[in-house]
Amino acid sequence: MRPDGRERDQLRSVRLELGYSRWAEGSCLIEAGNTRVLVTATVEDKVPPFVRGTGQGWIQAEYAMLPRATHERTHRESVRGRQQGRSVEIQRLIGRSLRASLYLERLGEKSIILDCDVLQADGGTRTAAITAGFMALWQALDVINQKARFEKPPIRGQVAAVSVGLKNGQVLLDLSYEEDVDIDVDFNLVRLSSGEWVEIQGTGEHRSFSNQQLSQVLALGADGLDTLNRLQRDAFPKGAGLIER
Amino acid sequence: MRPDGRERDQLRSVRLELGYSRWAEGSCLIEAGNTRVLVTATVEDKVPPFVRGTGQGWIQAEYAMLPRATHERTHRESVRGRQQGRSVEIQRLIGRSLRASLYLERLGEKSIILDCDVLQADGGTRTAAITAGFMALWQALDVINQKARFEKPPIRGQVAAVSVGLKNGQVLLDLSYEEDVDIDVDFNLVRLSSGEWVEIQGTGEHRSFSNQQLSQVLALGADGLDTLNRLQRDAFPKGAGLIER
Amino acid sequence: MRPDGRERDQLRSVRLELGYSRWAEGSCLIEAGNTRVLVTATVEDKVPPFVRGTGQGWIQAEYAMLPRATHERTHRESVRGRQQGRSVEIQRLIGRSLRASLYLERLGEKSIILDCDVLQADGGTRTAAITAGFMALWQALDVINQKARFEKPPIRGQVAAVSVGLKNGQVLLDLSYEEDVDIDVDFNLVRLSSGEWVEIQGTGEHRSFSNQQLSQVLALGADGLDTLNRLQRDAFPKGAGLIER
């Protein structure tokens, strides 16, 4: 039995509020259990130097937690004068994951910046940020499309992410913070709606894992991701035309 | 006629959601028109060096905007490696204002840190942060009081804040961003519920102002602050015992 | 009786040394009692991005204290790697105050940077910096005028600043450090020579204040500012033609 009474294979209740933010081209507030992440998408007509001249677009993510998103307050990164290593690692994952959802060459030389700010943390903030980040990105692409229609759908597939844990040989879907702190092995799985993986990160800092356990993890994660993909589609059905079939 | 149809002396609609944050000792999400600020209060059992040993408590504020709280995205301060001058100036104002609401010696050697994060900005974020900051502080004091009852009420009076502007000789209450950008003179008024002022900042960067205009500004501001004080009491009636009568 | 024997309404003795600095376009060393601030004005033929293309000029201030300007040595800000919040807040006030003294559109697309460095601090450094800053600015405008005569006088009026305090119901002009540390309410008043206010900052961190007290403060401050304006004119009579009448 899990601390919050869920089954092993049960997601926390997820709510996606598209367009939470008035000024941003795209935005989504995700609530997954007690985890709340606000993602905004900003469209800019320029790309970083290493992309310039390639005709491709770019997606970049920034991730931060409000100081009291957590049980204990953490120092504000701007006051410390630098981002924590954990934030840097997470925002790189988010950026890679969402770049994988697009045909960057169909976007043209535009950047979309995804600001992922954790209002309240209870485990799974990075996966929530990816799932909501796709929504904010989708909405921003819709805004671009309304001004100048894309020749071909810019989206390769919906991207969503979920965590899976191994604890005493048991496989658990969508870990809360309480579960996460003493998990044996922790996976973050990022997948396209086609069923193909975009990123798999499995970390056995406290215990290692076998090929067989990995298979169980992927199977359980895939179920959760199917659900998340459906919730995404329900939240923004009018964006469907932007996805390549 | 004002851009959003309000009267000269009309506040924007204000909503105070006490306890928005699950982990913080106190919290309040304020929505004032399109401005949304989340304030959390964190209680710590230590005080800064310059207070240590005095038997007094301390209140400190930190203020930041999410990068896309505004029409144009601003750089994330943690990525730039430092806070903007504007943020520093504002958080110092918030800290002073809320320290003025307490008898710090009755708090004992505790710190309360107020994190004020602007989720969406449409003018008046610093005054909203003060008004909501008092709520978060009030709730945190209630939490402290439940563990160890204060001998005497720690609160001197409710603190709220409002902006007033001068434009072509007209006095306007509670400026939106659209009004603020080309105002002649801009005031931020911070007051106790007793009617005494805690802080008055009047800035005539584009035009100067006379003693008579100042009087009109203070009168109009006082009306708005009466309303805000009432909304505060409505949102947390059970905290009343913490205020000195 | 005040610690240094002054009357309630008496300024400290003020000395303005125009042109203290050999290389700067404008400069003024102000001594107000034991407070000594050196302000230099640097003219640059470019403006910040947010002004570019408007045809207007810009005035910007930077404020710092030498490490041993104070009783206790403070860490050098460059060694700590950042400015203190207090410095940032003060330099923003100085910048706003001096911008208010000019018709920025008559300056053309030029910047004037005012470096305000406190050699010795004994209270009132920010107001001294504004009063001396106007002198350095005035001299720099004279330098510009000698090269290319302004069509219309670029100065709206002389700007000076003074502090006023409330202590046990008494109103005191021009606080020394010793008085400032346990003042009840502290005002910084910035005014044009016309008698109109540019900035009023009243801070009742330790005690609040009434409308009536505010009136007394403004009246006493106005007297002090009249004196400072006269001293400014005496120190640079040849700059008079640069001021709009």
Added chain:
Amino acid sequence: MRPDGRERDQLRSVRLELGYSRWAEGSCLIEAGNTRVLVTATVEDKVPPFVRGTGQGWIQAEYAMLPRATHERTHRESVRGRQQGRSVEIQRLIGRSLRASLYLERLGEKSIILDCDVLQADGGTRTAAITAGFMALWQALDVINQKARFEKPPIRGQVAAVSVGLKNGQVLLDLSYEEDVDIDVDFNLVRLSSGEWVEIQGTGEHRSFSNQQLSQVLALGADGLDTLNRLQRDAFPKGAGLIER
């Protein structure tokens, strides 16, 4: 055919020089093809705050590249004033991987800091750092053991790491930089000598991957890791007694 003539399943030639550094408790210079990484291990008799009092030890890694380790010079991180996101992400991976190689509770409250400095980069620097990092750690544990014999072997198993790539459906072992830049999917695999995984990171930024491809990747990686584990044992046979059997 691969650019350097290797077979699909062929490692680059690997050389491990144990004890390269005269002062460090442990050190290893690894050369894998043209990639050269120097890892030193420093033993300290203190642990970070979050470990203090637990009786456990801690392993921490820092990773950097010399500015001209690469084809193009990169800015020196100390001159830019901060580490790059990539460095932060990599050093967190190295730290986790090597903590997984130990029974931290058998180490006692000691820290071992692994400094991983890339002298020359040609792909696979993070996996080389892990493989060499285990060697430096092993040697440092031997130094500790000589002073005060461990009651039980502190090492759970040898840790090594290797990269595997997917390109046009083909699986390639141990990517050089030239191969890495346009790979479809890139894996970093970290494993104990027991055959259990410590960390799996698969990143399909440019293309996604299926469960079946993942299986092929893991099988090929396992072969390479067997070889690396053998090279490690050959380079430090006298350390064998420190590993739990």
Added chain:
Amino acid sequence: MRPDGRERDQLRSVRLELGYSRWAEGSCLIEAGNTRVLVTATVEDKVPPFVRGTGQGWIQAEYAMLPRATHERTHRESVRGRQQGRSVEIQRLIGRSLRASLYLERLGEKSIILDCDVLQADGGTRTAAITAGFMALWQALDVINQKARFEKPPIRGQVAAVSVGLKNGQVLLDLSYEEDVDIDVDFNLVRLSSGEWVEIQGTGEHRSFSNQQLSQVLALGADGLDTLNRLQRDAFPKGAGLIER
């Protein structure tokens, strides 16, 4: 003929104003031609970690220029967030030079911090800072001595410094900025009043120099230093008892 009409072997006119600063334990404003440097000495009852427990004292210097001390304004180091390399190099030289003037073991475990701030620069700011720094140090030692008399004189000898240049084979004493910018070889000479050298830095960035030229430089410098030592003694005759004979 030199630009300011001096002879080859002529110092600029030097003025030492001891006790310029009201709060510091020691202070000296030096004017050497148009160069003006304010040095303050702060006494602290603690020493850096590497000295702690040795019974010795420590002298540390910090050097900075006001932004408009120079012909062109330089960025304020605190705003840039770091000291310039030049400042760091200079303050290390000043610290070494003044440590050499003392018997640090006679000082006891105290630090004296010398803040050297250049108000106006016209060449020779580092040598001026050393010459004035000795004065500020001397005065601070006198303050210490008044509270608790030193058993033995803490000063080994007066330290002063001067620059010498080589230009087209000519040797020039005490370079102004105008001379310094296109000098062939530039020397900074630091000496005890005994005639022994404390530091010699000769830099032939644009041209190299021979042993014979070096001898001429040292002879000319020694004459200038004799004069500076005499000016120092004239400015603080009552400190003589602190110097070992």
Added chain:
Amino acid sequence: MRPDGRERDQLRSVRLELGYSRWAEGSCLIEAGNTRVLVTATVEDKVPPFVRGTGQGWIQAEYAMLPRATHERTHRESVRGRQQGRSVEIQRLIGRSLRASLYLERLGEKSIILDCDVLQADGGTRTAAITAGFMALWQALDVINQKARFEKPPIRGQVAAVSVGLKNGQVLLDLSYEEDVDIDVDFNLVRLSSGEWVEIQGTGEHRSFSNQQLSQVLALGADGLDTLNRLQRDAFPKGAGLIER
């Protein structure tokens, strides 16, 4: 007798490995006793702003130590967020010394950046960096020359550097760390192969020195530098044509 058995006038054994680095235009690994420094030279087709438009080239050095190059680990400068003062001072010396070896106007508007990274420190790292830096620079000039032949040889002369110490009246060549820590006076001597000095830095922090001692130091240093110049020529005979005769 010296700790490592050398004679007073004996260099440590020196090894110069030219071309250690595969990607850099020039590189040299120097081993001088236990000191190991890797210097790489990077050629860039741009110069700093203060050189732009002069037709001259520029040489710039950066110096750092690996954290465990020393007996005790030092904090990584990139993690602390800034370079140490010592590093800054040293890299400025290296830059000046190597600029002195060239006719910068014959280089044209190119920069050569010399990255000097200390892999292992045992005294004399700055002088080793200069001696090896000249080698890396020489090789980089050869690379430039192969693409577009220099009209006139760009090198004025070989630059090498050595340390000399004074201890109890004895003069010692090429100090190891053990000797350096309690030396009386420490010299770093930089010389052209012509016999003319480029930079002399003598620091008597613990004891002062006389003119006569200085002469002895220079004579002994000159002998060591002759040897180093010969080793340089032996290591890269084919570069001889680049040096003006």
